[in-house]
Amino acid sequence: MSPMLDGCTPWPEEFVDRYWAAGHWRGTTLDSLLRGGALEHGPRTALVHDGTRLTYAALNRRVDRMAAGFRLRGIRPGGRVVVQLPNVPEFVVTVFALMRVGAVPVLCPLAHRAPEVSRLVQVTEAVGYVGPATYQGFDHTAMAADIAAQGPFLRRVFTHEPPGTASPYGGMAADAAGCHYFPLSSIDAAPERALVQGADQVAFLLLSGAATAGPRLVPRTHNDYAYQVQAAAELVSLTENDVYLAAQPAESNLALGCPGILGTLSVGGTVVLVEDPEPAACLAAIEREGVTLTSVVPAQARLWLDASATVRADLSTLRLVQIGGAPPDRATAERIGSAWDCRPQQVFGVAEGLLTLTRPADPDQCVLGTQGRPLSPDDEIRIVDADGKDVPEGEPGELLARGPYTVRGYYRAPDRTARSFTTGGYLRTGATARRTPDHNLVVTGRIEDDAPRRADREGPTGL
Known part of the structure; x- marks a missing residue:
């Protein structure tokens, strides 16, 4: 068994053995479920949102390319990333892409504001934040910038823009605190060799x-x-x-x-x-x-x-x-x-x-x-x-x-x-x-x- 993330309480070995023997635990990662779905159900529709429809094959490709993009922008295995997105395809793609990198998504309710999100960043030492640029009148980018300025952890902010909206940051920007900002749509790169992960992680x-x-x-x-x-x-x-x-x-x-x-x-x-x-x-x-x-x-x-x-x-x-x-x-x-x-x-x-x-x-x-x-x-x-x-x-x-x-x-x-x-x-x-x-x-x-x-x-x- 590979070591669990620091700060977690593992199951005692006798229970680990019991759950494996019962067939409950099978060494299956959530990412492998999507990979298997892409192979078995490639042309079938996986996600629907308004006018957007993604097949299993297309979803898996987007996850592959976003995972490579996250790697290029400094997201490493074990790194924590706060994810605060509405019910859009980017939520699913982002969570799978971070898992594919070996990073740990911190799933945050969209209604949370600076006090709650800042606390999540501090407790998890999150290096990244993924959220809407603005949503229903609230400026998530400005919130993330304020949290990054408090330091010392948050250094990558990825903002989701609705289709057809121009990002104010272009391809990349950095502020005085050294935090870099990217449109989520730009997190796209040629896929790399997949990281082998342990299902006990x-x-x-x-x-x-x-x-x-x-x-x-x-x-x-x-x-x-x-x-x-x-x-x-x-x-x-x-x-x-x-x-x-x-x-x-x-x-x-x-x-x-x-x-x-x-x-x-x-x-x-x-x-x-x-x-x-x-x-x-x-x-x-x-x-x-x-x-x-x-x-x-x-x-x-x-x-x-x-x-x-x-x-x-x-x-x-x-x-x-x-x-x-x-x-x-x-x-x-x-x-x-x-x-x-x-x-x-x-x-x-x-x-x-x-x-x-x-x-x-x-x-x-x-x-x-x-x-x-x-x-x-x-x-x-x-x-x-x-x-x-x-x-x-x-x-x-x-x-x-x-x-x-x-x-x-x-x-x-x-x-x-x-x-x-x-x-x-x-x-x-x-x-x-x-x-x-x-x-x-x-x-x-x-x-x-x-x-x-x-x-x-x-x-x-x-x-």
């Missing part, structure tokens, strides 16, 4: 959804995330004939890998990216592209349902709508099935790993009233009281988890890791839950972040 850093004073960065490895997206794709019977609508932010775990963008690309399906989350735009995209699967949060689902009564859009291709982010009310889940004649699927997940999902074939009582069962047969679940003791079956308590795609600690945050993980490696998800007699989970609420626990006892595994 960190593929990217996700931001935890836990409310906290500073960023909690989750180091997801190729092994664990490839397992997650492929297992989730299998669970929903995803095939090359499916079309996934990414209506949630692309950097979110829900849209990226449950199975989301990466799961769809792993089977040769088509990903439709939409920047506008408004119902009219999304419903029109479903009709236009024949979308079969999408992911929404409860509030978004209600808006779409209300709009579908007046927006004339044929949604008959939809077969599955995932509801994540928070448990929906039962009425919303029921409306999805009746209004759109498709199956709702409840999804509970955290950036740190654990996914629980209802199955498409589950009875309505389960689909409408629970958050389903863990994705993996090797997910270990405990529900505990404030003293860390397992609660009686059916009683609510704090949900703890460990498994083949749940990390063992945060990036460069030993104190937070100590508070958020038990000594036995269980993640304290921060959610409260109870287990039904048929072993489904019902998420009942949240525990205040960093709330003190009176004990850290390890007991028997639940499921």
